[in-house]
Amino acid sequence: MKLDIDYKKDKxxxxxxxxxxxxxxxxxxxxxxxxxxxxxxxxGVAHNRVISVQKLDKDIIxxxxxxxxxxxxxxxxxDLGTDYGIIKNKISQDxxxxxKAIEFGKGIRILRQEPWETLVSFxxxxxxNIPRIKKTIxxxxxxxxxxxxxxxxxxxxxxxxxxxxxxxxxxxxxACNLGYRAAYIQKTASMLDMEPTELDEIARLDIxxxxxxxxxxxxxxxxxxxxxxFFCMGKMQAFxxxxxxxxxxxxxxFHREASPKEIQEFAWEKFGKYAGYAQQYLFYxxxxxxxxxx
DNA sequence: CCCCAGGCAGTTA
DNA sequence: TAACTGCCTGGG
Numbered sequence: 001m002k003l004d005i006d007y008k009k010d011k012x013x014x015x016x017x018x019x020x021x022x023x024x025x026x027x028x029x030x031x032x033x034x035x036x037x038x039x040x041x042x043x044g045v046a047h048n049r050v051i052s053v054q055k056l057d058k059d060i061i062x063x064x065x066x067x068x069x070x071x072x073x074x075x076x077x078x079d080l081g082t083d084y085g086i087i088k089n090k091i092s093q094d095x096x097x098x099x100k101a102i103e104f105g106k107g108i109r110i111l112r113q114e115p116w117e118t119l120v121s122f123x124x125x126x127x128x129n130i131p132r133i134k135k136t137i138x139x140x141x142x143x144x145x146x147x148x149x150x151x152x153x154x155x156x157x158x159x160x161x162x163x164x165x166x167x168x169x170x171x172x173x174x175a176c177n178l179g180y181r182a183a184y185i186q187k188t189a190s191m192l193d194m195e196p197t198e199l200d201e202i203a204r205l206d207i208x209x210x211x212x213x214x215x216x217x218x219x220x221x222x223x224x225x226x227x228x229x230f231f232c233m234g235k236m237q238a239f240x241x242x243x244x245x246x247x248x249x250x251x252x253x254f255h256r257e258a259s260p261k262e263i264q265e266f267a268w269e270k271f272g273k274y275a276g277y278a279q280q281y282l283f284y285x286x287x288x289x290x291x292x293x294x
Numbered sequence: 295c296c297c298c299a300g301g302c303a304g305t306t307a
Numbered sequence: 308t309a310a311c312t313g314c315c316t317g318g319g
Contacts, residue, residue: 129317129318180313180316
């Protein structure tokens with residue numbers, strides 16, 4: 001996909017950005033550290049950097065990034081090399097449900113997030129709700145992440161490293177609202193502090209072996225593993241089946257109860273290598289509209 | 295106050 | 308391998 005980028009002194013403008021709507025990207029459930037400001041821009045932290053993103057007419061305005069960071073980090077993070085038009089066409093062929101889901105979340109892009117942060121964040125997400133997940137992560141970052149300075153009047157912090165988290169007591173972790181997940185985080189942090197390159201090595205494996213390796217971390221089951229596969233390891237056929245996806249798939253495709261395994265196999269058959277994108281459109285559609293609930 | 299939330303681990307059969 | 312059960316905690 002060809003990018004039309006205008007580098008100004010204090011901001012970067014991505015012109016005529018296709019398939020890029022900040023609200024869809026940051027509120028479709030894939031990330032936890034982006035928050036909307038009063039002017040409808042979003043501020044987030046990733047890669048120990050703080051930026052804001054705003055859509056004005058057809059342009060995307062990026063603040064607080066250098067040209068170097070934009071080229072080296074943010075283009076990949078925002079998946080700007082991917083043409084979502086092709087993906088949308090493929091998965092919505094002869095599928096009116098998917099057509100509606102895509103229309104609803106047409107500005108979604110899948111962020112390429114950092115493996116360690118993604119792993120921890122989705123361990124925290126289990127049996128939890130999004131406001132609380134976000135609060136927990138901010139508590140962890142505020143207490144144990146690198147201080148990145150102030151931005152828009154707020155102190156900002158990076159995501160804590162495995163080394164730092166591995167050295168905390170269960171009590172200290174619980175003080176960040178982790179609850180019973182504190183032990184999972186401590187254990188996983190210890191394992192990855194010993195083998196810092198392990199996640200990168202795992203990411204190079206095929207999806208089956210990649211998943212198998214992720215499941216050995218405490219607090220990682222099938223759903224969390226698929227989230228990690230999809231959101232940070234480039235396995236775009238991963239298909240996390242959470243309660244919302246289960247509900248929406250049963251409601252629109254099965255017209256009956258269906259097991260997660262059954263749903264995932266159906267999705268691979270139907271959506272192939274783009275299954276993960278299909279999952280994300282369905283999840284956002286279902287959750288925003290409350291489809292299948294009650 | 296009760297219910298539940300983007301599941302998981304541990305235990306049974 | 309499938310079916311159960313308990314779980315921190317704070318929004319709704």
